[in-house]
Amino acid sequence: MHITMEKHQLIDKLFSVGAHFGYSPSRRHPSLKSFIFGSKGGTELFDLEKTAESLTEALAFVQKLASERKVMLFVGGKAEARGAIKRIAERLNQPYVASRWIGGSLTNFSEIRKRLAHLADLTEKREKGELAKFTKRERLLIDREIVDLEAMFGGLRGMQKIPDAMIIVDTRHERGATEEAKLLQVPVVALMNSDCDRAGVAFPIPVNDASIASINLILDEIAKTYEAHLAPAVAPTSAPAEAEPATL
Numbered sequence: 659m660h661i662t663m664e665k666h667q668l669i670d671k672l673f674s675v676g677a678h679f680g681y682s683p684s685r686r687h688p689s690l691k692s693f694i695f696g697s698k699g700g701t702e703l704f705d706l707e708k709t710a711e712s713l714t715e716a717l718a719f720v721q722k723l724a725s726e727r728k729v730m731l732f733v734g735g736k737a738e739a740r741g742a743i744k745r746i747a748e749r750l751n752q753p754y755v756a757s758r759w760i761g762g763s764l765t766n767f768s769e770i771r772k773r774l775a776h777l778a779d780l781t782e783k784r785e786k787g788e789l790a791k792f793t794k795r796e797r798l799l800i801d802r803e804i805v806d807l808e809a810m811f812g813g814l815r816g817m818q819k820i821p822d823a824m825i826i827v828d829t830r831h832e833r834g835a836t837e838e839a840k841l842l843q844v845p846v847v848a849l850m851n852s853d854c855d856r857a858g859v860a861f862p863i864p865v866n867d868a869s870i871a872s873i874n875l876i877l878d879e880i881a882k883t884y885e886a887h888l889a890p891a892v893a894p895t896s897a898p899a900e901a902e903p904a905t906l
Contacts, residue, residue, distance in 0.1 A: 668710045675871040678704045680852030680864075687830075689856040693864035702852050704864050713876065716847045716861040717883045723823055724887040731817070731844075732877075733835045734827030735759060738870050743827065746877045747813065750884055753821065754813040755835070764820055764838040774815060777807040820844065825880060828867045830854045849876055 672678065680686065680694065680702040693712075695705035723730060732754040734743040740756040747754030755763065763770055780800060783789055789797050826848045829836045836858070839846050845860040849867045856862040866872040 665707070665710050665714075668713065669706045671875060672706050672709055672713075672865070672872075675866075675875050676869050677709065677865045677872040677875065678706050679866045679869070680704055686852045687855050690850065690852050690854065690864060694852065704852070704866070709864050712861070712863045713865075713879065716863055717879060719823070719845070719847065719861055720880050720883045721887045724884040725889050727889050727891070728822035729753065729817065729819075730884070731755070731814075731821035731824045733759065733824060733832050734873070736828060736831050738868055739827040739873050742870070742873050742877050744813070746881045749881055753815075753817040756813060757809060759832060759834045760810055761834055762838075763814070763835070764842055764844070767820060770811065770814065771818075773807060773811055774817075777804065777811060777815070780804050780807070823847065825877070827873055827877075828854065829859060847880070849873060 678695075680690075682700050683697060683702055686694065686702060693704055693708050695703045697703060720730075730750070730752050732743045732747040732752060734740065735755060735757050743754050743756040747756075760770070781804060784800070784804065789800060792800065820842055821844060823845045824835065824839050824847070826832050826835060826839075826846055829846070829848045829850055830853055836846065836848070838844075840858040846858070847861040848854070848856075848859045848863065849865050849872075850856060850859070850862050851865070851867040854862075854867075863876060865876060
């Protein structure tokens, strides 16, 4: 979707996937009160007009990121979000965390880079057959270590620095990632249900973050916007050759 899409079309899309369903009034965080339209059957309902406006603002930010080829880190470890987070991040060639957030992934990024380098080293040695010199038990332990490192950090492979922005599904569930983003002043685009705290989130998108269909819709819109406005890669310029010394 382009951010110029008619608002009513976007509202229809959001409604069709149940994006308007929040939680019970007793679970609502005070900071999300202004996004609530009403309630039905003990469930609060988001004002989808406001959700559409919030999503449009978030997409304008994503458009700017794309035009500058900025890095977005996608985060969503709960069951409803994992598949979409991995799919969209890989589609855009962006880093992601689709499992439990490891504390310090941003605030102690230098250590994370060491773990990523270790993972790359072990993987390369295995692919080249250099582990043959180890015993069967040692190779088994190394294989297990590779699996564990891949599960924890595989989505961050290729991330060379702190991301320029983060896309988070459910800031309540991803409290650790959200807090690290705040500490490092990394702007956050967040899919937030009615139990989330919007404080410190640059672009809150009030939406049903417990619905796979709802998550897929929002992340797909982010992906399409990023792809549509991604600036072409700039080829590195070669250094000019040094001039030959003049002869007298």
